[in-house]
Amino acid sequence: MRLNLLESYFGNLESAWHAGKAALVSAGLDNSLAENIVTSRPKIDLPKTLETLKRHDIQVYTHTDSDYPARLKQIHDYPPLIFVKGQLWGNDELCLGIVGTRQPTIYGKLVTEELAESLARSGLTIVSGLARGIDTVAHTAALKAGGRSIAVFGCGLDIIYPSENSCLARQIAENGALVSEHPPGIRPRPEFFPRRNRILSGLCRGILVTEAGENSGAVITANFALEQNREIFAVPGSILSAASLGTNRLIQEGAKLVSSAKDVLEELNIGLFSVPDNTLAPAPENQTESLILDKLGYEPIHIDHICRECGLNIALVSGTLAIMELKGQVRSAGGMHYVRTREKKEIYQLEMN
Structure with a gap:
């Protein structure tokens, strides 16, 4: 907001950059901040800063640039400039x-x-x-x-x-x-x-x-x-x-x-339209997969509980779950917990003009 204040007072940030302490105070900054700006300004190495931006492939957009996000500029305290790595579309x-x-x-x-x-x-x-x-x-x-x-x-x-x-x-x-x-x-x-x-x-x-x-x-x-x-x-x-x-x-x-x-x-x-998702998770290929799938729902279950419910040893259940996850039948929920993969009924896509 201070940059916005300075830009409003001086007309542009370049003029604010070259302003003296008295002018900065008149613009609305307190004495200590204005003094700090004036004394710190000579220490800033602009060529080095530009080299750093180039080395890290960082772009700088001011709020007057066409590439500055229009929606961001709608908020009252938008940043006068942003640093971007990558691309905004x-x-x-x-x-x-x-x-x-x-x-x-x-x-x-x-x-x-x-x-x-x-x-x-x-x-x-x-x-x-x-x-x-x-x-x-x-x-x-x-x-x-x-x-x-x-x-x-x-x-x-x-x-x-x-x-x-x-x-x-x-x-x-x-x-x-x-x-x-x-x-x-x-x-x-x-x-x-x-x-x-x-x-x-x-x-x-x-x-x-x-x-x-x-x-x-x-x-x-x-x-x-x-x-x-x-x-x-x-x-x-x-x-x-x-x-x-x-x-x-x-x-x-x-x-x-x-x-x-x-x-x-x-x-x-x-605007969106729905596309039916007709893909189905593969059916169990053997009795072990069928038994495990019957015990799984959409709430996470620990592998130890699956072993007890199925009456199978940990090595067999662990190996079978790994194969079933690759086939899209189950999902790992982390911490040795697993869930059945939810069936998708529809996929929604935006209508692009």
Whole structure:
């Protein structure tokens, strides 16, 4: 907002850059900040900064550039400039943010994966924050479905946070974009992430919270989205689960309850058509597969429980589940839990003019 203030006062940021302390104070900055700007300005090595941007293949868009996201510019505190690694497309105007807890339950992972895949396959660009947990699941599922994804950073784009998502960040840049309001070299700080969230929601038509505790950062993102007149969606969870307190409360307060991708697409009032999905999971090929499939439902079951229910040893069940997963009959839910693969009735796709 300070950059917007300076641009409004001086007419452009170049004039603000060359202004003296008195002029900066007249523009609305306090004395200490104006003094800091004037004394720090000579220390900035512009050629080195440009070389860093080139080395990391980072582009800079100001809010006056045609490539600056039009939807982001609608919010009152839009960043005057953004750093982008990858490509922002025109179709990225059809963005949906998917956010949630950094410590999801198995249920949270499964519903996020299913919804992100379906929505990305329909043509929406999935936006999230590259954080551990729900963000990571959403990005990964969107890319797995052959869709696009955008990750919004709370630091410079040359610093991947968390570091274990370096490979995922590279894949997103190749099939979407990494976006930040921070220049290269700026490390993540706690106060940056709430500000990051207003960019995340600002890029999107709506925000879907799939699983979040009562004080989750995902709820903060939903609040930003509400202020920005974006749609709010939430997946209901167990009233006994602390991980669902935030999503359940959002629904109580008026968020659209989501049980399928169709719920989101219809609420966004996006033209779409359905394509029947006639693909069926292969039938069991032997008695062991049939026995295991009979014991599995759509709620995660631990492999030890499957062994007990089927009366089979762990080696046989483990090997059979691995084969069944490759064939698309079952899915791993993580932590040695498995579920039956849900049958898809319809695939929804956007109507492109």
